Amino acid sequence: MNIAILGGTGKEGAGLGARWALAGHHIIIGSRDEERARTKAGEMRERTQRVTIIGHSNLDAARLGDVVVIALPALGLDVALPPLREACRGKVVVSTVVPLTFGGPRLFTPPPAGSSAEEVQALLPGSKVVAAFHHIAAHELAETAHAIECDLLVCGGDADAKAVVTALGTSMGLRTVDVGALTNAGPLEGITAVLATINRRYKLKNSGIKITGL
Amino acid sequence: MNIAILGGTGKEGAGLGARWALAGHHIIIGSRDEERARTKAGEMRERTQRVTIIGHSNLDAARLGDVVVIALPALGLDVALPPLREACRGKVVVSTVVPLTFGGPRLFTPPPAGSSAEEVQALLPGSKVVAAFHHIAAHELAETAHAIECDLLVCGGDADAKAVVTALGTSMGLRTVDVGALTNAGPLEGITAVLATINRRYKLKNSGIKITGL
Numbered sequence: 001m002n003i004a005i006l007g008g009t010g011k012e013g014a015g016l017g018a019r020w021a022l023a024g025h026h027i028i029i030g031s032r033d034e035e036r037a038r039t040k041a042g043e044m045r046e047r048t049q050r051v052t053i054i055g056h057s058n059l060d061a062a063r064l065g066d067v068v069v070i071a072l073p074a075l076g077l078d079v080a081l082p083p084l085r086e087a088c089r090g091k092v093v094v095s096t097v098v099p100l101t102f103g104g105p106r107l108f109t110p111p112p113a114g115s116s117a118e119e120v121q122a123l124l125p126g127s128k129v130v131a132a133f134h135h136i137a138a139h140e141l142a143e144t145a146h147a148i149e150c151d152l153l154v155c156g157g158d159a160d161a162k163a164v165v166t167a168l169g170t171s172m173g174l175r176t177v178d179v180g181a182l183t184n185a186g187p188l189e190g191i192t193a194v195l196a197t198i199n200r201r202y203k204l205k206n207s208g209i210k211i212t213g214l
Numbered sequence: 215m216n217i218a219i220l221g222g223t224g225k226e227g228a229g230l231g232a233r234w235a236l237a238g239h240h241i242i243i244g245s246r247d248e249e250r251a252r253t254k255a256g257e258m259r260e261r262t263q264r265v266t267i268i269g270h271s272n273l274d275a276a277r278l279g280d281v282v283v284i285a286l287p288a289l290g291l292d293v294a295l296p297p298l299r300e301a302c303r304g305k306v307v308v309s310t311v312v313p314l315t316f317g318g319p320r321l322f323t324p325p326p327a328g329s330s331a332e333e334v335q336a337l338l339p340g341s342k343v344v345a346a347f348h349h350i351a352a353h354e355l356a357e358t359a360h361a362i363e364c365d366l367l368v369c370g371g372d373a374d375a376k377a378v379v380t381a382l383g384t385s386m387g388l389r390t391v392d393v394g395a396l397t398n399a400g401p402l403e404g405i406t407a408v409l410a411t412i413n414r415r416y417k418l419k420n421s422g423i424k425i426t427g428l
């Protein structure tokens with residue numbers, strides 16, 4: 001599958017891309033700065049020893065992807081996404097975006113839409129948004145020789161789209177837990193605030209969560 | 215320790231009370247309806263074979279408790295709590311309240327304060343509020359012969375108060391994870407929406423969470 005990762009030069013996006021490349025997928029790293037995307041893709045090819053990683057502008061990446069993964073900062077989606085609307089139409093769009101504000105009075109700062117994923121869905125109305133991959137630490141993704149100790153929690157309004165994302169999770173060894181409709185994306189994104197706080201307090205880089213009783 | 219549980223006639227409050235009574239604590243079940251509280255306390259004495267469980271009005275329970283646990287519905291705190299302000303002054307107050315709205319457009323519906331726990335703190339300004347015990351399923355609590363498969367996530371502004379709550383968790387066999395300041399209570403409460411959805415989708419009664427990497 002061709003997976004475009006917008007904002008893929010960041011740690012989380014690049015970590016997902018590396019895991020998926022190793023699982024046999026074709027990766028298009030997207031960036032505002034096409035040159036940076038190409039450089040990052042080159043580094044990732046070297047690290048993973050997979051040639052199926054290329055770099056493009058966010059727009060060209062979105063055009064080439066069967067699935068489009070949004071790994072952009074929460075602030076600025078309203079500027080970054082509207083130009084990509086046609087490129088994303090009809091596609092599965094995975095929002096990994098977490099609305100966290102470091103250094104302010106409150107770490108978890110969801111937008112008026114309730115969650116970043118719902119904001120993405122509003123900005124890309126023709127796409128099928130699934131919220132997922134918020135809790136898999138970049139540090140865990142980067143250690144590609146090790147299994148990831150975290151469940152994949154997903155929510156979204158389209159069952160087929162969730163099945164595609166579940167398959168992407170399975171391809172990197174994750175158990176998927178279906179957390180219902182996209183209106184649950186706020187609580188999912190909030191868990192990242194919990195994990196970020198735990199990482200800071202306990203001096204960790206890779207806390208994660210597992211659902212018990214399942 | 216004397217533990218008052220306001221709204222303790224509900225499943226979650228009664229479950230916590232039974233576990234704590236078995237751990238050697240003295241439990242005061244509080245209710246708007248004192249007679250209901252007495253009846254519930256009697257049932258709990260019979261079930262646990264512990265005589266250290268009594269029933270009172272919410273106000274008298276709050277007066278008698280060293281620690282006051284709020285197990286009330288999220289809606290109506292602004293009516294229920296102001297009369298208890300003096301009774302709770304200087305005490306550790308544990309908010310287990312989860313702002314969920316079933317049957318509406320959105321399950322997780324935090325109040326303007328950001329979380330129910332922050333609302334509790336604003337309504338009981340002289341107390342030390344800790345948000346905790348949102349994720350331990352009532353069904354798990356009720357099975358007192360079994361260990362609970364869930365971490366205890368706590369947040370709050372007072373380190374000593376969090377230590378008291380940690381000890382209460384330890385007394386029922388839980389591992390505590392410190393999730394920082396009370397401004398993280400929203401994300402903690404939101405996790406209950408995630409677990410409630412998982413319970414419904416997977417036909418469970420007792421999903422929970424564990425933090426990995428810790």
